[in-house]
Amino acid sequence: MSFTNQEKSFDAPRRWALRGDLLDFTAAPAWGDVDATAVRFDRDHWLLIEDGRIVGRQAAEPDDTWVRKDHAGKLVLPGFIDTHVHCPQLDVIASYGTELLDWLQRYTFPAECAFADPTRSKRGAEVFLDALLTSGTTSAVVFPTVHKVSAEALFEGAAARAMRLVTGKVLMDRHAPDGLRDDVVQAQRDCIDLIDRFHGRGRNAFAVTVRFAPTSTPEQLAMAGALCRGDASLYMQTHVAENRAEVEWVAQLFPDARSYLDVYARVGLVHERAVLAHGIWLDDADRRLLADRGAQVAHCPSSNLFLGSGLFDWSGAPFNVSLASDVGGGTSLSLIRNMGDAYKVQAMRGERLTAWTALHAATRGAAEALRLGDEIGGLSVGQAADICVWDWAKGPVAEARDAVARELHERVFAWMTLADERNLAACYVAGQRRV
Known part of the structure; x- marks a missing residue:
């Protein structure tokens, strides 16, 4: 796929909010630890984005001063x-x-x-x-x-x-x-x-x-x-x-x-x-x-x-x-x-x-x-809004597996094993939608 920069991006407002299941890390997980406390998972939360950077993360729906993009039920990860x-x-x-x-x-x-x-x-x-x-x-x-x-x-x-x-x-x-x-x-x-x-x-x-x-x-x-x-x-x-x-x-x-x-x-x-x-x-x-x-x-x-x-x-x-x-x-x-x-x-x-x-x-x-942890790699306040939104499952096999996952690591591991680029629902770079 090839397209121009204008075709790929949209005119993102200065202040907008994205809804989904937010997952990132607060530290390095220990080898073999499926219950790692370093995992930060906030189901059905909002990311607040202003001028291409993350400025908030919350459960409550933002007020009407924020343009909202609803990806409820999808997995939201750092790029x-x-x-x-x-x-x-x-x-x-x-x-x-x-x-x-x-x-x-x-x-x-x-x-x-x-x-x-x-x-x-x-x-x-x-x-x-x-x-x-x-x-x-x-x-x-x-x-x-x-x-x-x-x-x-x-x-x-x-x-x-x-x-x-x-x-x-x-x-x-x-x-x-x-x-x-x-x-x-x-x-x-x-x-x-x-x-x-x-x-x-x-x-x-x-x-x-x-x-x-x-x-x-x-x-x-x-x-x-x-x-x-x-x-x-x-x-x-x-x-x-x-x-x-x-x-x-x-x-x-x-x-x-x-x-x-x-x-x-x-x-x-x-x-x-x-x-x-x-x-x-x-x-x-x-x-x-x-x-x-x-x-x-x-x-x-x-x-x-x-x-x-x-x-x-x-x-x-x-x-x-x-x-x-x-x-x-x-x-x-x-x-x-x-x-x-x-x-x-x-x-x-x-x-x-x-x-x-x-x-x-x-x-x-x-x-x-890479010494870039303040800028990329997470969904924390102050980081660039490099964000990807993923379908948890695509196709009958993955959907059936996802439906019976019992806990978070099992669900994410099944996604990691069965997903690919076809699961990508949206990709934002510095707050601009590119995919």
Whole structure:
């Protein structure tokens, strides 16, 4: 689905109220706790919204000075936060038959070459951002391509939709095909220009974006680390320890590094605004380092299953864990579907993932790991009115299951397992209806 910004939005009044079953979190739920007190659920309540922010939450119907939107009987959640997703990879989603390294060469890199064209980058960003919104995702940490124009298109498209977006030009100066390599000097210039024009402007933020260690020379990694050290407000995003063959390749390329993660850590890329995707094949020292530095791992369950990368150890993670789709390695932009896949990953490890832990990782947990908890991830006074309204059940199977749910976790878990983007009834970004 693609449509213009004018078609997507409505002229929201300055003061309006939304009715529904409100669910968010006041803290992180404990692993395995289905009765978590961190869950805040207010059935049939009203959210009061003024100038794009939440200003109240109440049971009583607001007075006639508020324009009312009635979603009674529907589930109201904060907009989802996808902490690792690739804009140019919509064209290669559901590609058959390979593991990570071959998949990159066969499918991903050829698709990304097309984004050198500004028109293609703009069109790709429009389709991608609209697809996020129709999946209930209102904020995202996004990989564009090595081309500066692809990052510009994302920043501009997100600003037009008032979305919270973290992105930055991808850094790759080796082990990539013609048309997808940069060089250290020009890449640094491009990053600085993008930071000056977009970082901290509106709801945009810049991420120093290292594709992964094998596609950057030590000189480029050092440059990336210098950017992070020069401005502590910058984010950093990359991949780490996704696949065993990848880990072995990194060890060959960086024989002096203690581990894959150490390649990043020793140049200053592991810090409290670092988002590292996957993190499956980390040892105990790496996991402690991530916790000590305040970094987060973006768990990509759909992608890990589809590419056969491995089973992420979530229950024992001492560091921040957020949820991500990793499209196109992942098979859906829907974070609900990824919650369902995350449950299956943990089940294969002999663990049980609650709906609360999964949902928290896609909302408040992700927001706090990004240091954006005051703005996104919840339904509290002062936060942006990034809100999604969901049908509890769609279709005869889900409706029958929902009808016999005995308590709240059972009902939400069934929704998490059976729902998808078709359950989305409405999506509001900064108070404006977008879906």
